[in-house]
Amino acid sequence: MRRLKPPPKGNKLHYDDLISGFAARVTAADAKAFVVNYYSNGRERRFTIGAWPDWSVAAAREEAKRLKRHIDGGGDPVGEHRADREAPTVNDLCDRFEEEHLPRKRPTTQYDYRGILRAIVRPALGKRKVASLAFEDIDRLHRDVAKNNGPYRANRTIAVFSKMCSLAMQWRWLPTNPCRGIERADEQKRKRYLNAAELERLSKALTEHDDRDAADIFRLLLLTGARRGEVLAMRWDDYDSESGIWSKPGATTKQKTTHVIPLSAPARQLLASRERVSEYVFPGRAGAHRIEIKGNWARVCAVAKIKGLRVHDLRHSYASQLASAGIGLHVIGGLLGHTQPQTTHRYAHLFSDPLRAATEKVGAIIAGKSSAKILPLKKGRRR
Numbered sequence: 370m371r372r373l374k375p376p377p378k379g380n381k382l383h384y385d386d387l388i389s390g391f392a393a394r395v396t397a398a399d400a401k402a403f404v405v406n407y408y409s410n411g412r413e414r415r416f417t418i419g420a421w422p423d424w425s426v427a428a429a430r431e432e433a434k435r436l437k438r439h440i441d442g443g444g445d446p447v448g449e450h451r452a453d454r455e456a457p458t459v460n461d462l463c464d465r466f467e468e469e470h471l472p473r474k475r476p477t478t479q480y481d482y483r484g485i486l487r488a489i490v491r492p493a494l495g496k497r498k499v500a501s502l503a504f505e506d507i508d509r510l511h512r513d514v515a516k517n518n519g520p521y522r523a524n525r526t527i528a529v530f531s532k533m534c535s536l537a538m539q540w541r542w543l544p545t546n547p548c549r550g551i552e553r554a555d556e557q558k559r560k561r562y563l564n565a566a567e568l569e570r571l572s573k574a575l576t577e578h579d580d581r582d583a584a585d586i587f588r589l590l591l592l593t594g595a596r597r598g599e600v601l602a603m604r605w606d607d608y609d610s611e612s613g614i615w616s617k618p619g620a621t622t623k624q625k626t627t628h629v630i631p632l633s634a635p636a637r638q639l640l641a642s643r644e645r646v647s648e649y650v651f652p653g654r655a656g657a658h659r660i661e662i663k664g665n666w667a668r669v670c671a672v673a674k675i676k677g678l679r680v681h682d683l684r685h686s687y688a689s690q691l692a693s694a695g696i697g698l699h700v701i702g703g704l705l706g707h708t709q710p711q712t713t714h715r716y717a718h719l720f721s722d723p724l725r726a727a728t729e730k731v732g733a734i735i736a737g738k739s740s741a742k743i744l745p746l747k748k749g750r751r752r
Contacts, residue, residue, distance in 0.1 A: 370421050375399040382406075391433040393421070403429035405436050409445040416446040453498070457542055460495040465540070466533045475621055477598035480660050485522075485529050489514055499537055502547045511551055520554030527551055563591075563686040567675050574673035582651050583665035585639060587683065592636040594687030594705050596623060597680050602658050603650040613637045630704055 373383055373395045382404070385391040390406040394417075403418040403426075418424060418432050436446055457465075463486045471479045493510050494502070507530060515523035531548035538546060563571065571587075578584040589600050595617070602621040608614070617628040632640075646652060653659035666680050688705060 370401055370426060373401065385430065385433075388430060388433050388437065390437070391430065403433070405433050405440075405446070407437075407440045407446075409440070409448065414445070414447040416450070456498045456500055458495065459497050459499055459502070460491060462499050462533055462537055462542065463491055463495070466536060470532070470536060475598050475602065476658065476660055477601060481525070482529050485526050489518075489522075489526050490530060499542045502534070502543070504547050504550060507548050508551050511554070515554045520556050524553045524556065527553065561678060561682045561685060562689040563675075563678070563682070567673070567678070568686075570673040571669070571675060574669045577672065578665070578669055580665050582659060583662050584669075585643065586651055586659070586662055587666070587669065587680070588639055589636060590680065590683040591687060592633055592639065593630065594684045594691075596684065597662070599628075601651060601660060601662070604648050605645055605650060606648070608632075608640060608650070610637070610641070 370393060373393060375381075375395050375397050378397050380394050380396040382392040382394050385393075392404050392406065394402050394404050401421040403421065403424055405416045405418065407414055407416070416436065418429050418436070421429075424432075436444075439446065467483060467486065471482055474482070489510075493513075494506065497506070507527065510530075511523050511527050514526050527548055531546060534543055534546040534548050537543040571591075575584040575587055586600055589595070589603075590597065593600070593615070599617050599621050603615070603617075607616050607618060609616075613632045615630055615632055617630075619626045622628050640650065643650060647656070647658075649658035651659040662680065670676070670678060684705070691704065
């Protein structure tokens with residue numbers, strides 16, 4: 370190779386005597402590389418093996434032999450390399466997913482999914498070719514997210530990724546879904562409710578909060594037990610101020626059906642105090658409704674000195690108050706918009722106090738002591 374002289378201009382090929390089509394290419398700038406010339410579908414193609422001296426003559430000759438066998442079997446190294454270079458990446462998949470699929474979802478769902486793609490999926494696998502994804506890649510991502518962000522975030526990430534891969538199969542970008550078979554992380558069902566002292570501190574913090582819209586959002590969540598997305602997307606047209614009825618459209622509810630509930634006097638009073646400046650009760654930017662309240666919630670909880678309480682726990686707190694007041698599970702389920710009774714059953718344990726009071730009252734009546742004072746049960750040692 371050292372003896373090969375550069376041409377005056379362009380490049381020159383020096384063909385090998387042992388392997389047909391194998392040659393050393395020398396440019397006018399004295400750059401040297403090994404190539405293989407071949408024909409595919411009647412067209413001449415040239416595939417570059419690599420530059421010298423990175424590739425030795427012996428190594429390049431062995432690679433040329435391998436390529437020739439591949440070509441003789443119907444392969445097309447140039448076409449395959451071009452297809453691989455142009456093949457969609459995970460970033461391309463995320464782009465198409467956000468453009469074509471996410472607009473069908475609720476705005477809050479879109480916001481959450483985009484956050485997962487931006488913060489987790491793109492940094493970890495964005496540059497990878499979609500066709501190269503394997504079970505091991507997704508499983509490793511799942512375990513990493515579970516370790517760093519918790520099981521809930523890890524499982525939501527895999528749910529989003531699995532949907533993207535299912536669409537990639539429809540678009541013929543993937544033959545199978547590499548997310549299939551990944552074991553989800555264990556999620557502990559939360560039973561976090563506001564106690565009386567926390568509720569008092571939260572109410573005070575909301576009164577002092579500098580963002581009134583955000584404070585009213587949190588109040589309405591607590592007064593209705595609605596989901597965050599339902600309150601954020603609430604339109605004035607969905608609320609009948611005369612009857613005090615809120616009709617949540619199916620596009621904003623988790624069950625995808627219209628959910629009609631009556632609002633309490635404090636909730637009606639809150640809405641009556643708000644000025645109508647948009648079609649939305651809580652307007653955001655560019656004519657849309659408000660979406661981001663995470664920062665406000667963190668500040669409110671800090672002021673109220675409340676730890677470990679999510680925005681969604683306001684819904685649980687509303688339900689817990691209903692259950693503690695002795696309201697039936699079927700009524701609670703109707704107010705919360707549950708479609709499955711077992712979903713509401715998580716609040717069944719909160720019935721102990723009203724049930725105990727009821728059975729004590731009946732017991733007193735049966736015993737002929739209808740005016741008897743009901744005493745709380747004292748806990749003692751078992752014998």
